[in-house]
Amino acid sequence: MTQELHIVGGGMAGSEAAWQAANMGVKVVIHEMRPKVKTFAHQTENLGEMVCSNSFRSDDHEQNAVGLLHWEMLQAGGLIMRTAYQHRVPAGGALAVDREPFAQSVTDALAAHPNIAISLEEVAELPETGHWIFATGPLTSEALGAAIQRETGADRLAFFDAIAPIVYADSIDMSVAWKQSRYDKGETEEEQKAYVNCPMTKAQYEAFIDALLAADKTEFHEGETAGYFDGCLPIEVMAERGRETLRHGPMKPVGLTNPHKPEEKAYAVVQLRRDNALGTLLNIVGFQTKMKYGAQTDVLRMIPGLENARFARLGGIHRNTFLNSPTLLDAQMRLRSKPHIRFAGQVTGVEGYVESAAMGLLAGRMAASELLGQSLDTVPQDTAHGALVHHITGGADAKTFQPMNVNFGLFRPLDGMRGGRRGRRERYKAYTDRAKNAWKEWLATQPSIATQAEMVEGLDGHAAE
Template sequence: MTYDVHIIGGGMAGSEAAWQLARRGLKVRLSEMRGGGDSTAAHQGTGLAELVCSNSFRSDDHEKNAVGLLHHEMRQLDSLLMAAAAKAQVPAGSALAVDRDVFSAEVEAALAAQPTLTVVRERIDRLPDAGLTIIATGPLTAGALAQSIGAATGAESLAFFDAIAPIVYHDSINMDVCWMASRWDKGETKDYINCPMTREEYQAFHAGLLAGEKTEFREWEANTPYFDGCMPIEVMAARGEDTLRFGPMKPVGLDNPHSATPEFPKGRWPYAVVQLRQDNKLGTLWNMVGFQTKLKHAEQVRLFRTIPGLEQAEFARLGGLHRNTFLNSPELLDRQLRLKSAPHIRFAGQITGCEGYVESGAVGLLAGLMTAAELTGRDWTPPPRTTALGALLSHITGDAEAATYQPMNINFGLFPMPPEEVKKKQRKEAYTARAKADLAQWLASA
């Protein structure tokens, strides 16, 4: 089949872009190197839209949270990823978390049902010279294609390290020590497994993180920075003894029922807590929240088994570290995500410098809509900057300073400020209410 658009990369962004184009009857070739004899340092399988780090899309609260608002906006635009997430959802309190295998299978099935879409398992080593193309190869772009992108942009891409959290088998967790609870007992369900630590246990664990043997850097990786949203736990530990207790190991709002007394019938807060979140629908796999790590595998097993309740832990996956690359998009891309030096090529997803599953899919969605408009001869009007989609797009394509550009999750700092008369405590609601109204108006005029 001849095609109207060639999409390279079958991750979150590429899958969403392919869906938006194919459901409009446009012919799409989606090239994915996994399954054709190649893989990456982080992927475990060959499924489209495979989640390689956390299984969480973060908060689903669209009244007060920027990423929850982005979920809402993507649903309004018939996002494949949001539909698949709904079918693959697992308990996670107010967060949207999924069974990663079910999620990938739902995405593949929906794309396979599109008659104008062809998925080809092949590695593409250079940018096409002609034809509308969307590059959605993500932060793990294969070497030859990365070199081709570098040659076309005339500048080296920036880079950072991203770390993966371990996953534990549920039946290896000692629930006589741990307990199920959500912080402050919010919600009707208790969605997290909590492993309590005393002061002495925490201090020994902290010392172990600092002393543990780490993955060694190659010479060319030596000056690559970390992205703050996925910081290895041992890097956080090096920032101070109490950093983890105010971050992923925060005990606030978690009453340990095993410590209940007549004076404290609900139990006391531990000195620190390790939380695990359900990773699959069966509830057999649980990931260690905030425990992205570059510790060597043997060191992970030894140290993480010192956590109370995880003394006999069996790991379905240990943590890891991989190098991510992204473009200096404010300098290289136009307002429609097109490469200024080769406008037949668009970029989408994390390679543009957005960070996070949802953000990657959102930029893929926008790239698909832009390309569909171009193919059908329609003018493209971007979503207002007051929306989550518009704010993210504006950050990538010009609002950010090119000289200091870094990966960014969606956050209210990317939005125009609400009117001055809005009180500080009401600003989050003001951001989301304005965004929803403006998106509805944009959709009505599209």
Template sequence: MTYDVHIIGGGLAGSEAAWQLARRGVKVRLSEMRGSGATTPAHQTDGLAELVCSNSFRSDDDEKNAVGLLHHEMRRLDSIIMRAGEIARVPAGTAMAVDRDVFSAEVQKELEAHPNIEIVRETVDQLPTEGLTIVATGPLTAQSLAQSIVSTTGEDRLAFFDAIAPIVHYDSIDMDICWMASRWDKGDTKDYINCPMTEEQYLAFHQGLLDAEKGEFKEWEADTPYFDGCMPIEVMAERGLDTLRFGPMKPVGLDNPHTATEEFPQGRWAHAVVQLRQDNKLGTLWNMVGFQTKMKYGAQVELLRTIPGLQNAEFARLGGMHRNTFINSPMLLDRQLRLKGAEHIRFAGQITGCEGYVESSAVGLLAGMMTATELAGERWEGPPRTSAMGALLAHITGDAEASSYQPMNINFGLFPPLHDVKKKQRKEAYTERGKEDFGVWLAGLEAVPA
């Protein structure tokens, strides 16, 4: 079969992109290396859209949950992932969980039956030099293709190992305890939020790091070495009592105005300081500097909330370290997910730095719609920033800071903030606004003839 678009990768994003293109009359070649003799360390089958970790798509609550709102939007766009998810659904309270075998089989059945899709079991070693292409190879991209991506984009544009620090919602930080300042007051702006610790608090925190339950590397990750810039905070703690105080928790040059006295009008230095750096252009998310960790999630939340000023912290993302492959999307991709300088190539799914099954599928869905629009010679108008899809797309393609870009789940910190709504009603307000604006956008799309 001759084809209009080549999709590399038959995971959730690639399957969704193929479906969205095919249902719009576009002929697709879907290349998947599993089934051709190649495999990955994480996959167990050669089924399309195989779920390799959890079987949960997380919350299905579209009234006050960001991922639930993303579910809602994908359903409205006839997502094959959401359609198969309903068929394979198993009881999980307000969450959406699926029988992973039924789910994968349902996606594969639908794609195999579609006359506009040809599924080819083959390994693609190089980025195509021509022809519309969507790369959706996920976090376990084959070594040969990864090297081709590096050759095309540059050595510093592809990560093979995540060293992720927690990210905190700004409105959950207690600024009566913390303060804004740069070290030694350098620069014209106060770029960091500083959380002070007494000696007693620091010693308790240090011991908590040593005692906390840690996650283990998978067997195929174990030979991936740490490097000094990404040392887990608990490993630093093991190297000595004051290692952190000379590293990411260094207090020197940070006058705490909350301790100002007549003798010290600028305030004194704390025994240790935890710094947070702005993580998105909206200023709604703040990254804990140097706090990459292998602590388990429950242990992280419990310990991090002992930090003064973060006692009520809400986390958009918790820390972690694991083998991964993703590109620096804010630097490399334009607003239509196209590779700058090679606009015939789009990236989709987890390789763009979105995290999670649903987010990966949503980006694949958008890539499919964008490519279909391009083929039709029409102008692409993306979903509104106030929608879940629009917020996720904006984060991937420009809102996130390229210098510290890391994988992220959908969360309300990516949405344009609502300042005139009480905090208790804010989640409902985000989803209500998102649904309304998304509905207007969708009605405009449907008014354009296919």
């Protein structure tokens, strides 16, 4: 009788790992500590809950590495991507979802699977026997984090992450703001108007930066050495790096024309993106913050169009846990000191919902293959999955290892396309073409699960090609 696979954590990585392993015929137990043990950031008891944002980022699978991950996961019958397309909301060229029904659908699918059981309790220690995947994500419990630290001997397992505020759409002054995606990106009018834009003059921007820098903020506890992940910096930290930093980051005014004042070019623009299917909630794009709540409302209401904004959720900061994976994990994502334990998701040092789910997909398949006594071919490094897992399990410099989003810089160079010899679009298209061919060939070596791609047929053609 096949042993059970135990997966600790029901976020993106744990949910995807369970789905993949269960579809290979393995009995899976998902251990999720919520609702008995709550976290700062979670709002519901569902599996697959999106905490920091409702976006899976770019859906361009020909010119963007994260979009390529979307494509690869769909081809592999990924639960997270399939569900994301089912609950998609307009977001220009990005894939964003209505987060509550998304998580509910993930939970329902896992609960209904005949090979999956869900156990609601905290796992606070690393087990000595069995087959385990730890996918506890950025909010690993204090007890488990201490157990991991004891086992690995690591002196640092964390950095800080922040979440952005969410605004009620009907509290935005649309006589000041307007709807438009940057450069009118999107195939439909709805996509081309997926963002709400709030313009600022130079004087308004300068006043906003002054208030932002002076606002009361949540600070680290004495002795805390964790830093920030550069891809998700609080806006105050960006502003401290230079007064123009925000204007060249989340507040850049390019590609936008204010229909209220078409002849006047905004000095800076704050964008809000739909956070649910109804369009009643919008999150402020790139506005992760560690401002205290009182200061947060005062500062954010300085943004033109948000003077009377009502907030469904204010931003905040939380601790993120991750391993020095190049040192601690082998190529199969197993803990070197306890090879019956795998790690997956953000705790391995990847950053982002998509990357976390992708590492769950691989960990689930690797663990299931081992349990079933089957061989699993090495994931091709030329694929997005392969480039990412190679980076975290040996490709990165262990001394400077930090959480990483997927990007084309992780891919092996293309023959004859080094440097500036070819245009970027041509080079990125070549990366994705090579990756798709390699991914299809890899999936074809796994006859028991290769047909899972059929599950995603009809999802707007995204699984086709």
